[in-house]
Amino acid sequence: MKKIKILFVGVGGQGILLATRVLAEAALKDGVPVVASEVHGMAQRGGVVEANVLLGGYRSPLIAEGEADILVSFEPVEALRALNRCHEKSIIITSTSPLEPFTVKSGLASYPEIEPALSRIRDSFAKLVAYDAAALAREAGTAKAVNIALLGTLMATDMVPVSSQTVRETLARLVKAKFREANLKAFELGWQQWVAQR
């Protein structure tokens, strides 16, 4: 079985833990060994949140520097911050819609230009798929589904040893009925982004 280390990063409140849970529960259903480490507590007050998902038979729940096979970032600056966790062959998936930290809003720091950074990533790593996941989520019918759009892109890579059908089913089971359709739509739109940018 393929062993893979997936790192999710983003900002508190973006639904990282739900995306992690959907993927991990789907893995359990498919009989894929899984271990996931989540960040709780303080980080949720608008701080950086990350989740490590290791599939295929790792015991360690953490992804160290240079070890993430796939980085899924919910926010562009957080993608840059996590690049040191990746290696040359890593796939980077990121939303491009910025969420300014309060340090930027209050003038204590500045938000870097994203476009040039993205082209650097494109040159240095195996693959980059970048798009405005917030816009995509709105298109799907719920602004909150940024996490699920990105999960759709992740599953489209064909690198994850879990069936995407199981992920869809798990998603449908874990989200509230009234958001189900929008979430599944977001998943598909995210999937198409991979196909379009491949």
Add this chain to the structure above:
Amino acid sequence: MHPLLTDQPGEKLLLLGNEAIARGAIEAGVGLAAAYPGTPSSEIANTLFQISRETDLCFEFSVNEKVAMEVAAAGAAAGVRTLTCMKHVGLNVAADALMTLAYIGIKAGMVIVTADDPSMHSSQNEQDNRFYARLSGLPMLEPANPQEAKEMTVFAFELSERLELPVILRTTTRTSHVRAPVTLGPLPETTRTKGHFEKEPGRFVPVPAVARARHQVLLQRGKEAQVMADGSRFNQRIGQGSLGIITSGVAVNYVLDALEALEIQDRVEVLKLGFTHPWPVGLLSEFLKSVETVLVVEELEPYLEEAARVVAQERGIKVDILGKASGHLPRLYEFNPAQIREVIAEVAGIEHHPPQRPDLSWLPELPPRPPSLCPGCPHRETYLIIKDVLKDLGEEAIYPTDIGCYTLGLLPPIQMADYLICMGSSVGSACGFSATTDQRIISFIGDSTLFHAGLSPLVNAVYNRHRFTLVVLDNETTAMTGHQPTPSQEIMPPGYEHPRVSIEEICRAAGVKKVVTINPYQKKEAREKVKKALEGRDLSVIVSRAPCILYARKFGISKAKS
């Protein structure tokens, strides 16, 4: 039905380490649990609270960890299996109870969970609570993953009952907050929630004569526990080779993954320890004898490393012991898998090539993203009002603060947090500043924290005529750890209805003359009241009351209504 009440032995659920501990307690027939929330332990209590609404389990959020420990101890003395859980620093609060509880012991099983936080993800220090096991003489178990967390919890109750001593289950953040499949065991047919306390003054009332006898009993039980640790299924030798690795807790995983990645499983023998107090001396000595070099891989303090050195010295075993003392591993922060792989490769004399990492020198400077008060948080409003009033008065102040969301008032632009030690310290340290400076002192404390450890120092302030203003940031809940209830709240979580304890009345009853209540969203009125409270320098309490916006949102209450 709560998913953790699933009665299908053999089924696998994806559980957090903390949920696995809760499930283990249910499988073991826990009848009473009491806790004060603290990350990384919080989900154990939250889960047991939810479950108590569907079962006979009696659960309480106590006002602090010492009280929780006393509640659980009495329950276990009355023959009901009990559990208390807390974060590592919580055990400091409960330590007074713990030390003597070890002497008098319990009747039915009692488990004390302490969750350590290497790297201080959400804590003020990174103390290693394994030393509490040594200090108190109590048995301790250290799970490596959620599955073990569940199994060890079940076993901890049995062990506790057998030795008539509470058992410490010690986790770290990466066992508490790791999610992995856990195989369910059977649920008990009945759970004992009511017992009977048999009086035994020669045991349960530790006047000096009794305590002297009980200390002897504790030492005797310690010897029995040592034999059990030696033979425990949680202490295993894995593989074979002249290089030995001793490891426990989450580090076990890093070690086993590293051996696999380096393909040296056949050259290394691992001693994986889970029952770590008392030290499994016999097992350690056999292991040390069978290898030439030993690397000890454990997070935080060199607890097992010292055990290995002591055993080697006592038994005259010649073996090189590497670890923290030799500088191979740090005493600071949590480990990561790559670090452990490199150290093992070095010790085993193996070349290894981690994946190539691209040059990242082009990265622009990234704006930091520290956690901050939520937009619209009532604490922010309170801080700003007080800042304004002080500006009007042309004064400055020292701001002792406390443990909660409002500690984030430390950050710019608010910057109203100058001194902090632990829960309740805002009030005690204000007493100290008052006695030694002429500065104005304005302390901040939350409602839950006030009940936890703020009331005693408040009485001290009245009694010793200290002069400061205590601002109680009453947001109706324990927000930081995930909205657990507090004694003064009006909006109660469903299933946890309780009498209200008035903060104002308590402060007045303690002898505080000036107690005012403000709503931080009604700025004008609040400013007037604060100004009045700050007239003169006498001891005063300002209760700033408005629900945490996230908490209020859960119950569909808008801040305008508050």
